Amino acid sequence: MIKLQLIRIRTDDELVFYKELWDGILANEHNDNPFIEYTWFYNWWITVGKKERVELYAVQNNGDIIAFVPFTVQQQWGVRIYAFAGERIAHYTGIVARKGWQLPALAFVLDELIKKHRHVVFAFHGLLESKESSKVIEQYLVERQMRPHIFRVVTPFLAFNEVDVPSYINKHNHIHAVEQREKKLRNFGLLRRIAPKQEELHQLFHLYERRWTKKRTATNDFTKGKKKDFFEQLLTVNDGAMRVEVEALAFDNQWLAFSYGISCRGRYVTYALGHEPNFVSFGLEHLLNQSTIKRTFTENYRLYDMAMGMEPSKLEWRSGMDFTRRIIASSKTKRAKLMRSQLVLKQRFKELFEGTHPFVKWTRHTFTQLRYLGKYGKGKDWLEYGQQFVEKFVRLKLVELYELSPNDRVIPQQPVGELFEEMTMQEAMQTDQQELISLLSKGYIIYKDSFAQTIKPAFALHKETLRVDALDIVEPLPKHAYFLSYNLYKNIEVVTAFMQKIKPNQTLWMTASFWQWRKRKRLQQIGYKRISRMKHFKCARYERNHVENYTENGGDVHSIH
DSSP states (O other): OOOEEEEEEOSHHHHHTTHHHHHHHHHHTTOOOGGGSHHHHHHHHHTGGGGSOEEEEEEEETTEEEEEEEEEEEEETTEEEEEETTTTTOSOOOOEEOTTOHHHHHHHHHHHHHHHHSSEEEEEEEEETTSHHHHHHHHHHHHTTOOOEEEEEEEEEEEGGGSOHHHHHHHHHHHHTHHHHHHHHHHHSOEEEEOOOGGGTHHHHHHHHHHHTTSOOTTGGGGSHHHHHHHHHHHTOOOSSEEEEEEEEEETTEEEEEEEEEEETTEEEEEEEEEOGGGGGGTHHHHHHHHHHHHHHHTTOSEEEOOSOOOHHHHHHOSEEEEEEEEEEEOSSHHHHHHHHHHHHHHHHHHHHHTSHHHHHIIIIIIHHHHHHHHHOOHHHHHHHHHHHHTTTEEEEEEEEEEEOTTSOOOOSSOOTTOEEEOOHHHHHHHTOHHHHHHHHTTOEEEEETTOSSOOEEEEEESSEEEEGGGTEEEEOOTTEEEEESSOGGGHHHHHHHHHHHSTTOEEEEEEETTOHHHHHHHHHTTOEEEEEEEEEEETTEEEEEEEESSHHHHHHOOOO
8 A cells, every 4th residue: 555755854964864765766776867866966965055945855655765856946926946956057857766656756746745835836957858757757747737848958978889989989080180189299298198186186177267267158157166165075975876087188297188077877977078278279178088988988888978968079979869858837826827938938048049059159159258358358359359250241361472592591680599499388388378389289390589588489480381370271381491480570580590590401481461561571671572472352251262473383382272
């Protein structure tokens, strides 16, 4: 005979007495959702949940605990809005119940809440369609004739038993040139994959803030307030099926990237990622993602869960897709129905915009960049952003290429001596300039001022390719030619003389844009000859490219596609 009883657990101290029962139920059901494990919920309640209105119920049948149902409650217009506890920071939610008892236990709890309060709305977020919680909630609402409004978000995953993992990794390695990027980075110093020690984990939050300061993500609160305390607390917990796994890429003892993942019984869920923004040209996100997939496969995980979202990087790696639901329903009173309609309308607008990757990209990059500029931007920053915005619609770019042969000697006004020397990657990192690290990743050699008190870059040299970034031109150089770039205006004569001294048999190439009229004038004064002019014009969807070659040599090198 079934005799159900509802027990209200009011404090986290009371919850401690139910730990073994909670863990036992999920262990028997082979649960792999880490966000409903006792460890997650308890630590959430004693940190973030202290400011929430938590209603945790245990369902008892003839003296035997069969389920736990954790809610948070808000009240508006006299209507109580119930949601699963911690849904704002948990990817997935659900109820904790023994097999066969999910529907009876849930129905009993929800019926009791409706009897007690009448004006009730249920807004349940984070329900995986593949899990039982989503199915029984929908079944309950249909049986009670409470019309459910269901919204879905794509949730990609990689099931290791569905693919040949080594071949799968090799395929994506070729797509993103992961091995080449890693090899480049290793050429500059020691690159290691590490499992950080406790005293090193402060770097995780620092790196995350650097990465996402100007961008918005679903886990933006990862480093703020009580939520940061919560995620730090989880790092110290080693009890139960759920555990946090942090993996990092370190370059000469400095963190370049990290992944914060949460695992539970064969399922690995990616939660937060971050990487050094100055190293974006090395594709750190791809390096770390592939490294984590290899590790989880080697450690016999069944599922690599990429969490909700339609980002191209997730869709590329998926072997299958689940869906995460948000279900909204209410009791049958007019007040509850009105509140339900408001929440449904809000969710429809959210789904309309956030359901498309272009909008997500715009929100994450453009909107948050404007917000950042509004708070911290200076006049120069606004002018740069304004220029970038205008160039999306109207753009006119003109770049001229100049050549100086070895026979045209430049006599400097002062001895060049050992005025410049090569800059290392470690020195470039100290400058905190993304442009310098990007140049090194593209194969440039950067020279610095040998006698400056601080690290001061002077110019960049490429031995293999001509790179005109403004026009997206990358083409091989002819033999015995070097391409000079970066900040050259004030030191063109000195740099040229220095290069002719250390590389006397090389032809020097240099570019100057339409706006750099002083640079063009100076190049011609010291003997450089113009060999090509490249133009690009865009107005709305109309684009035109044109190249004028002034020498046979220039004609051999340039083409714009």
